[in-house]
Amino acid sequence: MTQETRKPQDVPEANGWHRQTNVLHADTHIPAGFSAMPAPVARASTVVFPDLAAMRALDWKNDSQWRYGLHATPTSMELMQRLAAIEGGRHCLLFPSGLAAIANVYFALVKSGDDVLIPDNAYSPNRDHGDWLKEDFGVSVRYYDPLVGAGIADLIQPNTKLIWIEAPGSVTMEVPDVPAIAKVARDRGIPTAIDNTYSAGLAFAPFHHGVDISVQALTKYQSGGSDVLMGAVTTVDDDLHHHLKRARMRMGWGVSADDCSLLLRSLPSLKLRFEAHDRSALALATWLKHRPEITAVLHPAFADCPGNAFFKRDFTGAGGLFSVVFDGRFPGAQIDAFVEGLRLFKIGFSWGGAHSLAVPYKVPLMRTVTSWPHKGGLVRFYVGLEDVRDLQADIEASLKAHLVG
Numbered sequence: 001m002t003q004e005t006r007k008p009q010d011v012p013e014a015n016g017w018h019r020q021t022n023v024l025h026a027d028t029h030i031p032a033g034f035s036a037m038p039a040p041v042a043r044a045s046t047v048v049f050p051d052l053a054a055m056r057a058l059d060w061k062n063d064s065q066w067r068y069g070l071h072a073t074p075t076s077m078e079l080m081q082r083l084a085a086i087e088g089g090r091h092c093l094l095f096p097s098g099l100a101a102i103a104n105v106y107f108a109l110v111k112s113g114d115d116v117l118i119p120d121n122a123y124s125p126n127r128d129h130g131d132w133l134k135e136d137f138g139v140s141v142r143y144y145d146p147l148v149g150a151g152i153a154d155l156i157q158p159n160t161k162l163i164w165i166e167a168p169g170s171v172t173m174e175v176p177d178v179p180a181i182a183k184v185a186r187d188r189g190i191p192t193a194i195d196n197t198y199s200a201g202l203a204f205a206p207f208h209h210g211v212d213i214s215v216q217a218l219t220k221y222q223s224g225g226s227d228v229l230m231g232a233v234t235t236v237d238d239d240l241h242h243h244l245k246r247a248r249m250r251m252g253w254g255v256s257a258d259d260c261s262l263l264l265r266s267l268p269s270l271k272l273r274f275e276a277h278d279r280s281a282l283a284l285a286t287w288l289k290h291r292p293e294i295t296a297v298l299h300p301a302f303a304d305c306p307g308n309a310f311f312k313r314d315f316t317g318a319g320g321l322f323s324v325v326f327d328g329r330f331p332g333a334q335i336d337a338f339v340e341g342l343r344l345f346k347i348g349f350s351w352g353g354a355h356s357l358a359v360p361y362k363v364p365l366m367r368t369v370t371s372w373p374h375k376g377g378l379v380r381f382y383v384g385l386e387d388v389r390d391l392q393a394d395i396e397a398s399l400k401a402h403l404v405g
């Protein structure tokens, strides 16, 4: 090529490289002197090492080393540290969903021949995971009365390797005596894992009460936008953290920096949102207690909720969830019509976002070792951030329209 026909792209630039190479190798660091409140979004699969010695010195247990985007980036690390701080933990791991976080606890701690105890009112997909391990992987899985307390001692076998706790059950709201269960387990060297999603990690401090592992669906209140799926596993103990971290690496679970940054954006308002949900839910639940169509309002803050004494002792708030049981004279179809007749309460799973939700559940089909005392159908409400007067009017209108007789 002669000098005259060479295009600018073909002429080496001042540093000796061509334009295309310089575009790729631009300095990707945040310039010194720039400072802002939001955590920067660090997207990465490859993490680059300054030299081979640094690469070879990697130790998978060392959380302060950057190794591979799947394991951590500065954005996910920032989120992990803030989540651990909220619950009073020391380590946190992120997962692509709350259920993936639950699955990881099983993979880390349980092998064939082991035994697991799960509360009878546990989040249904956790139960289903337990059933799967039992059917296909040679794990013994047994369900227990969530109100068993220290009586859990009688259920423990030599091969029991994990005890799940959920406080409260997110449909039927029984509140377990967490410290009593945790103490029995700790005395026998069996790790306990709590599904702490209900409390958003704010209203219940699992490690203070002797629990070893806290699992949360960040999909709920931490996201707050009904738009991000993510889960967390938080711990205090180093060895336990390494066990869980190893399982996570082996399973290949990862989260995106973009999703982490959405959660980091929502976290500052987590407490205020939780308290607003709590206030509105309590107001609606109190009003519903006096409705003639309803025989029971299941809210942990109410004296007649099983485990209310533990709730008062251990929790600082309740958030937006509660359930009602309708009078047995109303057939399921009429309760379905009530739910479909709501305009502000949408029909859908999950919760923690701004919008109110309502879902009917068939509780007797969801448990196997405890009996359900109620005859009528159950509807769980999630109370969002709408004006509570409109939510009350919405429920009242649908009750009047559909629950006659």
Ligand SMILES: *Cc1c(COP(=O)(O)O)cnc(C)c1O
Residues within 6 Å of the ligand: 096, 097, 098, 099, 100, 123, 170, 195, 197, 198, 216, 217, 218, 219, 220, 229, 230, 231, 350
């Ligand atoms: C939603 C939920 C989960 C699972 O979260 P996903 O992110 O939807 O997988 C786990 N436990 C409880 C109590 C939940 O409500």
